[in-house]
Amino acid sequence: MSQACHSPEAVRRGGRWVGACLLLVLLAGCTTPKAFLGEPITQVDSSRGYRLGRVVETRTSPDMLVIVTLSGGGKRASAMAYGLLEQLAADRLRHDGLERRLLDEVDVISAVSGGAIPATYFVLHGDQLFTDFERGFLNRDVAAGLRRRMFFDPRNWFRLASSEFSRGDIYAEYFDQKLFRGATFADLRTARQGPFLILNATDIGNAGRFDFTQDSFDVLCMKLDSFPLSRAVAASSSVPALFTPITLRNEGGGCGHQLPDWVGKAVKEEDHASRRHFRANILSARADSSRFPYLHLVDGALSDNLGVRAPLDALTDEDDPSGLQRLLAQGEIRTVVFIALNASDSQAERIAGSRQPPALFDMLRLMGTVPVDRYSVESKVLLRQTLEAWSERLDNGTGSKGLYFIDLELDALQSDPRYGRLTRLKTSLSDPPRDIAELRCAAKALLSRTPEYQRLLKEKGGQHSLPPSCTVAP
Numbered sequence: 001m002s003q004a005c006h007s008p009e010a011v012r013r014g015g016r017w018v019g020a021c022l023l024l025v026l027l028a029g030c031t032t033p034k035a036f037l038g039e040p041i042t043q044v045d046s047s048r049g050y051r052l053g054r055v056v057e058t059r060t061s062p063d064m065l066v067i068v069t070l071s072g073g074g075k076r077a078s079a080m081a082y083g084l085l086e087q088l089a090a091d092r093l094r095h096d097g098l099e100r101r102l103l104d105e106v107d108v109i110s111a112v113s114g115g116a117i118p119a120t121y122f123v124l125h126g127d128q129l130f131t132d133f134e135r136g137f138l139n140r141d142v143a144a145g146l147r148r149r150m151f152f153d154p155r156n157w158f159r160l161a162s163s164e165f166s167r168g169d170i171y172a173e174y175f176d177q178k179l180f181r182g183a184t185f186a187d188l189r190t191a192r193q194g195p196f197l198i199l200n201a202t203d204i205g206n207a208g209r210f211d212f213t214q215d216s217f218d219v220l221c222m223k224l225d226s227f228p229l230s231r232a233v234a235a236s237s238s239v240p241a242l243f244t245p246i247t248l249r250n251e252g253g254g255c256g257h258q259l260p261d262w263v264g265k266a267v268k269e270e271d272h273a274s275r276r277h278f279r280a281n282i283l284s285a286r287a288d289s290s291r292f293p294y295l296h297l298v299d300g301a302l303s304d305n306l307g308v309r310a311p312l313d314a315l316t317d318e319d320d321p322s323g324l325q326r327l328l329a330q331g332e333i334r335t336v337v338f339i340a341l342n343a344s345d346s347q348a349e350r351i352a353g354s355r356q357p358p359a360l361f362d363m364l365r366l367m368g369t370v371p372v373d374r375y376s377v378e379s380k381v382l383l384r385q386t387l388e389a390w391s392e393r394l395d396n397g398t399g400s401k402g403l404y405f406i407d408l409e410l411d412a413l414q415s416d417p418r419y420g421r422l423t424r425l426k427t428s429l430s431d432p433p434r435d436i437a438e439l440r441c442a443a444k445a446l447l448s449r450t451p452e453y454q455r456l457l458k459e460k461g462g463q464h465s466l467p468p469s470c471t472v473a474p
Contacts, residue, residue, distance in 0.1 A: 033165040035172075036231065037249040037294075039223045044257045049214030050189045050224050052108065052314065053323035055196040059107050061095055065327070066106045066337040068195075069308050072113025072237070072301035073410075074427035076439055077343035079138060080410065081115040083440030084341050085122055086130065087447050087466070094461035102462070105337075110198040110211075110307040112300040114427075115343065116236040120229055121179055123197040124188055136179050138436050142429040146174060166244035168234060176230035185212070185232070186225035198310045200300035201235040204245060205292060208282035209303040211310050215321045219286045220295070221255035222248070235297035245296035252289040259287055260319035279313070306342055306376040312383040315390070328390050336394065337456060338387060339406040340380060341443065345427055380407070404456045408446040419445065441470035 059065070068088075070081040088103035095105070111119035117137060122129040149156055149170050159165050176182060188197065199212040210216060212232045217224040235246035266280035285292050303309070314322035327333065384405050394402030413419040419442040425435060444466060447453055457464055 033159040033162045033169075035165050035169040035247065036228065037247055038217075038220075039226045040249070040251040041221055041223045041255050044218050044221075044255050046218075049217070050185045051214045051321075052196050052198070053215075053321065056107060056323055056327055058193070061105055062332055064095065064105060064335045064337070065108075065324075065333050066102075067108045067110070067311055067339070068106050069306055069311070069338075069340045070109065070111040070115025070119050071306045071340075071342045071344060072115060072299065073305075073343040073345060074114045075138070075142065075429050075431045075436070076345065076410075076422075076425055076427060077114030078117050079431070079436045079439035080341060080343040080443040081111070082118045082129070082133060082138060083443035084339075084408070084447060085118065086440065087444040088339075089127070089130065090465040091457065092463040092465075093457070099463075106195045108198065108311065109195045110200065110310040111236070112200045112305060112307045113237040115307065115341065116199050116233050116300070117175075117179070119197060120188075120199065120233050123194050124180070124183055124191055124229065126194060133179075139433055140178070142174070144430060145178075146171065146429070149174065167242075168238050168244040168246050171238060171243045172228070172231040172234035172246060175233050176228060180228070180230045180233070183229045184225060185227050185229065188229060189225065198307070199232045199236050200304055200307055200310060201232075201238075201246070201297040202300055202303040203282070203286075203295050204240075204298050204302075205294075205296060206282050206285055207303065208279075209300070209309050210295065210297060218255070218257050219252055219259070219283060220248070221251040221253070221257060221289070236300045238298045240298050240302070243298075245298045248295040248297060250286065250289040250293050250295055252287040252292075254289070257287070259283055262318040279317075304376055304379065305344060306340060306380055308340060308376065308379045308383050311338075312379055312386065315383070315386050328393075331393070333402075334394055335402045335404070335460075336387060336391060337404045337406070338383075339408070339447075339453075341408045341446075343410050343439075343443075345410070345423065345425055404452050406447070406450050406452045406456070408443070408450060410442065410446070412446065413442060416445075444470050 056065075068084075070084070071077055073080075085103060088106065089101055091102045092099050093102050093105060109119045109123065118129060118133055121133055121137075125132070150160070150167060156170060160167065160170075183191075201210050201212070202208070203210045212224065212227070212235075214224045217227075231246050234243070235248075238244070238246060262276075263280045263283050266274075266276045267284055269277050269280075286295070300307075311324070314320070314324045315328075320326060328336075387403055387405065388401075391401055391403035410423055414423045419438065422435070422439055422442055425431065431439070448464065448466060456462065
């Protein structure tokens with residue numbers, strides 16, 4: 001052993017390091033870390049809280065309803081969602097004699113996983129998204145940042161030893177420190193006049209979708225206003241195995257909340273395979289905190305990777321807590337615009353194109369997402385049929401249908417000479433800046449080339465603008 005190892009300076013450095021670690025152990029023992037599980041309520045008040053029904057009544061254009069859904073897909077989905085929002089901010093519509101940005105006409109954003117991150121930042125901060133989000137998230141190596149926090153920060157070693165704090169909580173802290181700075185749903189409700197945000201996660205206890213709205217929290221007798229946005233975003237994007245679930249306390253049954261009549265009837269139905277029966281069982285379980293005192297929430301992509309179930313449920317549930325059905329039935333709406341962005345990768349081509357069998361992580365991901373991808377596609381088809389049924393009652397004064405169903409699929413670019421390679425990128429939290437820039441442009445290209453979007457701009461006297469760096473043929 002070298003003499004340098006026994007030098008006084010080396011001994012002093014080693015002693016300081018050991019002392020620091022012992023101090024951390026003592027501090028950890030004094031204050032056991034506990035994750036925030038939510039704040040209970042004693043009485044449901046339907047006139048308060050973050051509810052879609054309250055927001056749709058104050059829309060920008062009373063005769064137009066614009067819904068956007070943003071899918072999961074890691075940083076790829078975040079980049080494409082960001083690019084889509086950029087394009088909606090650049091394009092204009094002429095409505096009621098006024099020219100307005102299409103982005104300002106958006107009433108509802110339903111987002112999942114990677115798409116949930118820019119969606120939340122936009123609804124909270126508005127156009128700050130276009131000045132801050134690249135630096136704050138898109139151009140960061142998120143995976144490397146999380147590894148440093150979990151494996152190389154001694155403070156977190158002791159926190160993770162607690163049974164009430166886990167990797168998912170560190171993931172939520174990352175979003176809080178880099179993007180949301182302590183903001184809660186109360187801030188989302190009061191910050192600005194903008195679209196209503198539906199963040200979707202998966203309750204792994206019953207494999208059902210869970211959205212962060214006060215209507216969903218009413219079933220649990222919990223208060224959404226005090227819930228951090230960072231924890232909701234982490235729940236929506238928390239990939240199982242990589243991160244632990246975000247846990248939420250359930251106090252259901254203690255605040256006077258009553259499930260609608262259809263739920264009890266649907267639970268007793270003999271057709272156990274029906275969507276109505278499945279949804280009713282989920283709501284009944286969540287309303288019984290004596291049997292299910294906690295919800296463990298993970299990536300929303302495991303129950304709906306496209307974000308379309310939330311608007312579908314709102315338009316088909318018999319009790320209609322969102323108010324969307326009532327709004328359409330009133331007859332004021334003449335135009336419905338639905339924009340769905342699917343940033344999922346081309347898994348089949350990537351896996352089938354290799355001689356080697358899929359890696360373990362790919363296998364786990366495929367087992368979880370392939371059935372859900374098919375379910376999500378079926379959900380989108382059902383949503384389109386539902387919207388078309390409503391659109392039969394619309395008269396937008398153009399002689400054409402009042403429904404514009406704009407369906408954007410990354411896979412549609414597989415043969416594109418510029419963007420085709422993007423369809424084969426793996427889902428990741430550390431895409432290089434070049435890929436991020438191209439994914440933003442790919443989303444704009446998809447939107448620009450879609451016939452339904454072109455029809456919308458034409459019939460609404462719109463103006464289309466594409467940045468020079470993303471110039472594409474229409």
